[in-house]
Amino acid sequence: xxxxxxxxxxxxxxxxxxxxxxxxxxxxxxxxxxxxxxxxxxxxxxxxxxxxxxxxxxxxxxxxxxxxxxxxxxxxxxxxxxxxxxxxxxxxxxxxxxxxxxxxxxxxxxxxxxxxxxxxxxxxxxxxxxxxxxxxxxxxxxxxxxxxxxxxxxxxxxxxxxxxxxxxxxxxxxxxxxxxxxxxxxxxxxxxxxxxxxxxxxxxxxxxxxxxxxxxxxxxxxxxxxxxxxxxxxxxxxxxxxxxxxxxxxxxxxxxxxxxxxxxxxxxxxxxxxxxxxxxxxxxxxxxxxxxxxxxxxxxxxxxxxxxxxxxxxxxxxxxxxxxxxxxxxxxxxxxxxxxxxxxxxxxxxxxxxxxxxxxxxxxxxxxxxxxxxxxxxxxxxxxxxxxxxxxxxxxxxxxxxxxxxxxxxxxxxxxxxxxxxxxxxxxxxxxxxxxxxxxxxxxxxxxxxxxxxxxxxxxxxxxxxxxxxxxxxxxxxxxxxxxxxxxxxxxxxxxxxxxxxxxxxxxxxxxxxxxxxxxxxxxxxxxxxxxxxxxxxxxxxxxxxxxxxxxxxxxxxxxxxxxxxxxxxxxxxxxxxxxxxxxxxxxxxxxxxxxxxxxxxxxxxxxxxxxxxxxxxxxxxxxxxxxxxxxxxxxxxxxxxxx
Amino acid sequence: xxxxxxxxxxxxxxxxxxxxxxxxxxxxxxxxxxxxxxxxxxxxxxxxxxxxxxxxxxxxxxxxxxxxxxxxxxxxxxxxxxxxxxxxxxxxxxxxxxxxxxxxxxxxxxxxxxxxxxxxxxxxxxxxxxxxxxxxxxxxxxxxxxxxxxxxxxxxxxxxxxxxxxxxxxxxxxxxxxxxxxxxxxxxxxxxxxxxxxxxxxxxxxxxxxxxxxxxxxxxxxxxxxxxxxxxxxxxxxxxxxxxxxxxxxxxxxxxxxxxxxxxxx
Ligand SMILES: Nc1ncnc2c1ncn2[C@@H]1O[C@H](COP(=O)(O)OP(=O)(O)OP(=O)(O)O)[C@@H](O)[C@H]1O
Ligand SMILES: [Mg+2]
Numbered sequence: 001x002x003x004x005x006x007x008x009x010x011x012x013x014x015x016x017x018x019x020x021x022x023x024x025x026x027x028x029x030x031x032x033x034x035x036x037x038x039x040x041x042x043x044x045x046x047x048x049x050x051x052x053x054x055x056x057x058x059x060x061x062x063x064x065x066x067x068x069x070x071x072x073x074x075x076x077x078x079x080x081x082x083x084x085x086x087x088x089x090x091x092x093x094x095x096x097x098x099x100x101x102x103x104x105x106x107x108x109x110x111x112x113x114x115x116x117x118x119x120x121x122x123x124x125x126x127x128x129x130x131x132x133x134x135x136x137x138x139x140x141x142x143x144x145x146x147x148x149x150x151x152x153x154x155x156x157x158x159x160x161x162x163x164x165x166x167x168x169x170x171x172x173x174x175x176x177x178x179x180x181x182x183x184x185x186x187x188x189x190x191x192x193x194x195x196x197x198x199x200x201x202x203x204x205x206x207x208x209x210x211x212x213x214x215x216x217x218x219x220x221x222x223x224x225x226x227x228x229x230x231x232x233x234x235x236x237x238x239x240x241x242x243x244x245x246x247x248x249x250x251x252x253x254x255x256x257x258x259x260x261x262x263x264x265x266x267x268x269x270x271x272x273x274x275x276x277x278x279x280x281x282x283x284x285x286x287x288x289x290x291x292x293x294x295x296x297x298x299x300x301x302x303x304x305x306x307x308x309x310x311x312x313x314x315x316x317x318x319x320x321x322x323x324x325x326x327x328x329x330x331x332x333x334x335x336x337x338x339x340x341x342x343x344x345x346x347x348x349x350x351x352x353x354x355x356x357x358x359x360x361x362x363x364x365x366x367x368x369x370x371x372x373x374x375x376x377x378x379x380x381x382x383x384x385x386x387x388x389x390x391x392x393x394x395x396x397x398x399x400x401x402x403x404x405x406x407x408x409x410x411x412x413x414x415x416x417x418x419x420x421x422x423x424x425x426x427x428x429x430x431x432x433x434x435x436x437x438x439x440x441x442x443x444x445x446x447x448x449x450x451x452x453x454x455x456x457x458x459x460x461x462x463x464x465x466x467x468x469x470x471x472x473x474x475x476x477x478x479x480x481x482x483x484x485x486x487x488x489x490x491x492x493x494x495x496x497x498x499x500x501x502x503x504x505x506x507x508x509x510x511x512x513x514x515x516x517x518x519x520x521x522x523x524x525x526x527x528x529x530x531x532x533x534x535x536x537x538x539x540x541x542x543x544x545x546x547x548x549x550x551x552x553x554x555x556x557x558x559x560x561x562x563x564x565x566x567x568x569x570x571x572x573x574x575x576x577x578x579x580x581x582x583x584x585x586x587x588x589x590x591x592x593x594x595x596x597x598x599x600x601x602x603x604x605x606x607x608x609x610x611x612x613x614x615x616x617x618x619x620x621x622x623x624x625x626x627x628x629x630x631x632x633x634x635x636x637x638x639x640x641x642x643x644x
Numbered sequence: 645x646x647x648x649x650x651x652x653x654x655x656x657x658x659x660x661x662x663x664x665x666x667x668x669x670x671x672x673x674x675x676x677x678x679x680x681x682x683x684x685x686x687x688x689x690x691x692x693x694x695x696x697x698x699x700x701x702x703x704x705x706x707x708x709x710x711x712x713x714x715x716x717x718x719x720x721x722x723x724x725x726x727x728x729x730x731x732x733x734x735x736x737x738x739x740x741x742x743x744x745x746x747x748x749x750x751x752x753x754x755x756x757x758x759x760x761x762x763x764x765x766x767x768x769x770x771x772x773x774x775x776x777x778x779x780x781x782x783x784x785x786x787x788x789x790x791x792x793x794x795x796x797x798x799x800x801x802x803x804x805x806x807x808x809x810x811x812x813x814x815x816x817x818x819x820x821x822x823x824x825x826x827x828x829x830x831x832x833x834x835x836x837x838x839x840x841x842x843x844x845x846x847x848x849x850x851x852x853x854x855x856x857x858x859x860x861x862x863x864x865x866x867x868x869x870x871x872x873x874x875x876x877x878x879x880x881x882x883x884x885x886x887x888x889x890x891x892x893x894x895x896x897x898x899x900x901x902x903x904x905x906x907x908x909x910x
Contacts, residue, residue, distance in 0.1 A: 463760050470759030470766070471745075471752045471773075474738075478746045481735040488695055488717040488727065490750035490813055499756070 009103035012051045013110025013176075016044045020115060027138030029146040035244040035563055036146040037168075041175040042252075048107055048179035050585050052100050053186075097184040097208035101177065108176020112169035119147050120165055127158025184212040185263060216256070216263045217273060223253035224280050228287045243291045244563050250284065250292055251299075251559040257281060258548045258591070281454060285447035293446035295562045297518055300453030301511050302558045305535045306542070306550040307460045308507025313536065314545035314593075315468055316500035317480025319395040321532050322382065322402030326375040326505035328409060328527035330512025333371040335422040335522055337362040342422040345414040364428035368513060375509025376502045378405075383501035387494055390483070402532050409524040421523035425516050428452060449518045456514065460507050461547045467503070476500060534558070541582055543589025552590045556582075646709065648673040648849050649694075649725075649817055654703030656689050656873075663689040664700070665873035671817070676843055676850045678860045680884075681870035682893060687853045688730055690870070691819050695727050696720045707817065722750050726815035728806040730822045730853070734794040740805050741790040744777035747812020780808045783846075784838060800831040807838065811846070818842060820852035824859055832856065836863050861885070869893065 020040055023029070029036035122144045125132050132139055141152035148155070148164050227249050229235060257277050264273045285293055305327060312320045340346045340357040347357035355361075362370065382401050386394050409416045416422065427445065443451070467473055475496045478486040487493050516522050534557060542553025582590070647670035656664040663686040671677050679687050692698040694705060696717040705712045712720055726747075735743050752773060754766035781787050784804040789797060794805060803823055810818055823839070824832040836859055842848045854860045860867060860881065867884040869877040871893040877884050884890055 466760045466762065467756060470756065470770070471749055471754070472756050472759065474742060474746050475749055477738065477742075478735050478749075481737060482733055484697065484717075485729070485733045485735070486746070488697065488721060489746055489809065490718045490721045491746070492718050 006103075006106060008055065009106035010110050012048060012103070013107040013114070015051075016047050016107065016111045017114040019047065020044060020111065021118065024115075024118070024143070024147060025136060025138060027140075027143050030138070030140065030143030032564065033146055033244065035248050037149050037171060038245060038248055039563070040147075041171050042248075044108070044111055044172055045175035045179045046581070048104055048176050049182050050581075051107070052104055052179055052183045053585075055100075055103070097212065100183045101180040101208070104176040104178075104180025104183075105173060106176070108173040108179075109169065111176070112172030115147075115172060116165040116168040119144060119168065123148060123155050123160050124158065126155055127160075181212050181215055184208060185216050185259070213263050217260045220253050220257035220260050220277065221280060223249055223256060224283070227253060227284075231287050231289070243289060244565065246288065247292045247295055247559070248563045250288060250296060251555045251563070254281070254284075254296075255552050255555050258551055262548070262591075278458075282451070285451040285454070286443055288447065288450070290444045290446050293444055293450045294518075295559060297446055297450040297453050299554050299558045300450065300457045301515050301518070302535065302538060302554045303457040303551050304453070304460050304507055304511035304514075305531075306539045306554055307457065307464050307547060308504040308511070309535045310504075310539050310545065310547070310550055311464055311467075311476075311507070312500050312504040314539060315464075315473060315480070316476040316497065318386075318497065318500060319391065320398045320501075320504070321395050321529075321536065322398035322400065322405075323504070323508060323535055324527050324529065324531040325382065325402045325405040326378050326508035327512040327515065327531060328405050328524075329378045329505075330371045330375045330509030331516035331522055331527070332409060332416065332422070332512075333374045333509070334364075334367050334513040334516045335425050337367045337370065338364075338425045338517070339422055342417055342424065343415055344417065360426055364426070364513075364517060368510065371513040372506045372509045375505045375512065378509075379501040379503075379505025380498050382505075383498045387497055399529070399532075402529060406524050406527050406529075409527065416524070419524060421521055422516075423521045425520050425522065427517050427520075428514075446518075449514065453514055456510055457551075460510065463503075464507075465547055472496070472499065537579075539589075541579065541589060543586075543592035545593035546589065546591050549589045549591035549593070556590070647671055648708065649851070650704075650706040651690075651694070652704040652706070654690070654693055654700045654705060656686070656693055656698055656700045662873050664693065664870075666703070667870070667873075667875045669868050669875065669878065671849060671851055673816075673849055674843055674847060675866065676839060676852070676864050678864035678867045678881075679851065679853045679870060680855070680857070680860055680867060685870040686873040687870055688821055689873075691727060691821055691853065694720075694819060695725060718750070721813050721815070724814070724816040725819065726810035726813045726817075727819035728803070728810055728821055728823060730825065732799075732802045732806060734802055734805060734809070736795040737793060739791050739793055740781060740786055740797065740808075741774070741777050743794055743805055743809045744780050744812045745773055747780075747809035748773050748776065750813055777808075777812065780811050781805075783811070783841075784808045785834070800827050800834075803827070803835065804838070807842075811842075811848075815848060817849045817851065820850065822853050822855060824854065824856060832859060839863055 020043065023040065023043075029040065032039050122132075122139050126139070126141055126144060141155040145152040145155045148160060148168065150160055150164060154160055227246055230246050230249070257280065261274060261277060264270045284296065288296065305323070308326075309320065309323045312318050312323070336343055336346055338360045340350055340361055350357040350361075361367075382398065386397050389397055410418060412418070427448070468476070475486065475491045478489065478491055479493065479496055483493065515526075519526065538553035538557045539550050540553070541556060542551070543549025586592070649669075649671040651667055651669040651671075654664055654667050655662065665686070667686075667690060679690070681687050689698065693700045694712065696712070696715055696719070699714065703713075707723055707725060710723070712723065712725070715723075735746060738746070752769055754763070754769050758766040778787060778790060781790055784807050786797075786801055786804055786808065789801065794802060797805060807818075807820070807823070820839070824835045827835060839850055839852065840863070842850055852864070854863075864881060866879065867877075867881050868875055869884060869887070869890050871889075876889045876893060877887040879887070
């Protein structure tokens with residue numbers, strides 16, 4: 001069995017190498033620049049993760065586990081979700097863990113060695129002056145230098161330190177290890193998937209679990225320390241100190257922080273680690289530079305948007321494509337209050353009232369409740385006409401609403417200054433302090449926005465999670481499951497839907513206000529349909545209904561593209577490919593909510609819940625069979641026809 | 645004493661089809677009443693009229709002396725009329741416990757603010773709701789399945805869970821639409837025992853639709869028969885069994901569609 005597995009791991013390494021080799025040949029590293037090596041390693045890690053996950057679950061047979069008995073198809077009629085019997089034995093995570101780590105390392109070493117060899121060959125070819133350009137047109141010093149992590153000059157003069165190649169191997173090995181740890185950690189977190197394992201108290205599995213867990217928990221802190229260290233002038237990562245490297249590391253650190261939060265055990269461990277993670281997050285704005293802070297600020301503004309939209313779409317199940325409207329309402333409300341002079345109508349009105357339009361009417365904090373309230377009212381106004389609409393119709397009408405608001409902003413020139421926009425919106429202060437006075441030295445102006453976005457997101461997430469965990473959350477979810485039955489069970493549909501729209505809109509209003517002060521000048525084009533689509537995409541990618549998933553979605557969708565800036569023309573394609581892979585690998589999102597997981601999971605994954613043991617044989621004949629079929633929760637067509 | 649539920653000349657028309665035709669029926673408090681009739685007789689439609697899913701074209705429905713006509717479904721359940729569905733309609737992705745908690749939705753009063761702040765009162769209310777839900781699950785025999793996602797429950801237990809969810813609203817009248825449909829004999833017995841316990845232990849008035857004549861005869865104190873939307877008979881099980889129109893309705897052209905149970909027992 002061992003040779004088969006080793007072969008499998010080496011094959012994984014070869015495939016990864018082939019793919020990365022292609023990227024190198026078309027010159028991607030040169031375009032990404034300093035972040036090339038981490039990006040390639042990340043791609044490799046992602047690939048390894050996909051393969052290891054599949055192998056570990058034993059579906060393709062390369063880690064032969066117990067064969068799963070297939071249920072008789074006929075049973076599906078009577079007892080849906082029952083087709084899998086208990087006999088299906090799950091692989092031990094202990095043994096599986098050791099295996100996964102071994103094959104992860106092996107695959108990583110394979111890829112790393114091959115990449116090192118190839119880059120050594122390229123570097124020496126270029127250094128010795130051999131003309132490979134006519135055949136391999138992208139193998140130029142810049143490209144190879146980015147790959148190895150040295151300066152192009154060093155390549156041309158053939159003075160690459162050998163240690164660099166070792167580093168290459170190590171980095172890809174680390175990628176393999178990371179992927180394996182992710183696979184193991186996922187099993188540790190999800191013991192339900194491996195009920196047999198929970199009982200086994202073998203030292204082996206215990207050790208692997210502990211190692212995987214602690215690595216996961218420590219990772220964000222190590223990354224943060226590294227990011228901080230990179231901030232010291234003169235320090236560089238792999239010979240580069242481009243901002244995108246630090247940005248990428250920041251994105252990964254933030255994401256790993258979320259995973260760490262899931263790995264800690266409730267109780268004392270959580271009480272120690274969670275505050276430390278929060279503290280770590282709060283230090284980020286202080287150690288990043290203006291560029292990284294501005295990207296992270298935008299990411300967390302979108303986190304707020306995502307959390308708000310998640311209430312409407314994820315919790316209440318109302319597909320809203322016009323969500324940007326509330327973002328725009330929040331932004332413009334603050335813009336009017338903060339820069340009244342930019343609006344011809346408002347400034348003339350203020351002049352009539354003998355108030356100077358030159359100074360802001362309200363500061364950031366006093367304007368906040370106003371912006372939130374206006375957005376909430378917008379949410380209710382949109383909610384009322386669409387109360388009776390479901391599914392596609394709802395999506396289309398809300399889409400229209402989003403566009404209407406944008407067109408208002410564009411065409412109400414007297415009020416909104418039309419396409420010329422509202423200019424010179426002021427920054428948030430703090431207890432009467434002007435923003436400049438404290439945001440100069442140790443905290444950049446974008447860092448201040450990032451800090452605010454971070455804190456507001458946390459607040460919004462807190463409210464969203466608590467609401468979802470109350471009777472309101474249950475009513476939302478019931479409504480999503482079956483609106484008629486929810487109403488007949490006592491849920492006031494009008495009130496419950498409007499609350500979802502209003503709360504979602506309030507969060508978007510908060511995000512909009514922060515966005516306006518981040519942008520300083522806002523224009524109608526900032527609030528196009530694409531903002532709604534981005535917000536929706538990030539909650540789908542992250543995992544509908546799961547706040548942690550939404551943060552990851554925002555990091556991936558709003559943060560990663562900035563890292564890929566260097567490969568501008570490939571950016572969207574690369575990104576689209578990543579998204580497609582994502583949706584194949586994790587159809588329910590990166591970190592799905594438990595509920596979502598049940599829904600999307602394949603039938604053989606979902607049935608192993610306690611109590612689902614005994615598939616009761618039923619004699620399905622004649623009338624009974626008909627009713628049973630109609631009653632199966634899955635045959636919705638039948639149900640709709642019969643019940644109405 | 646006046647009836648708990650009084651259905652007076654209720655008529656429901658779908659296009660050209662009169663699904664419920666001028667039906668009169670009184671249901672006494674703490675009784676168990678069965679509604680029977682061939683397929684398509686309008687039984688479920690009558691239940692839908694009672695719970696506000698349909699508005700009848702004509703007639704009056706009095707519950708506890710007050711009209712239910714024109715009320716929304718959530719207002720009707722607030723009055724104390726709960727139901728289950730012929731085609732099980734649980735909140736599929738919720739656990740059994742959560743389903744029953746949604747059933748208690750109207751009993752919970754804590755504000756949404758207090759839910760955000762987790763005030764002591766809100767927490768106490770949630771705890772009480774939880775323990776009541778567990779109590780109800782135990783009542784129907786599902787206490788060990790509280791955390792199971794409801795689609796994963798066996799079919800018969802899904803039906804039991806629907807009853808528990810309906811009980812969450814502390815109803816005084818419970819409408820059960822074919823509670824034993826698709827069940828095997830032992831599950832059916834369990835369900836019928838539950839129907840008796842509902843009345844005896846919880847004091848709930850039960851109005852149920854049932855196809856299985858054996859069950860109807862054993863469980864109910866009075867029986868009403870619908871055929872093509874009309875009430876053709878009413879009385880004790882014995883009276884109904886002897887009724888000529890009932891025999892005709894069941895032995896008529898419908899006999900082919902009805903399975904053997906119905907015919908052999910009448
Ligand atoms: N929403 C609706 N729209 C149109 N016709 C309907 C609707 N609901 C029911 N019907 C029709 O009304 C008639 C009575 O249906 P109903 O479901 O009440 O019968 P039932 O007595 O419950 O029958 P079963 O034993 O099959 O459950 C049927 O002919 C049915 O097709
Ligand atoms: Mg029916």
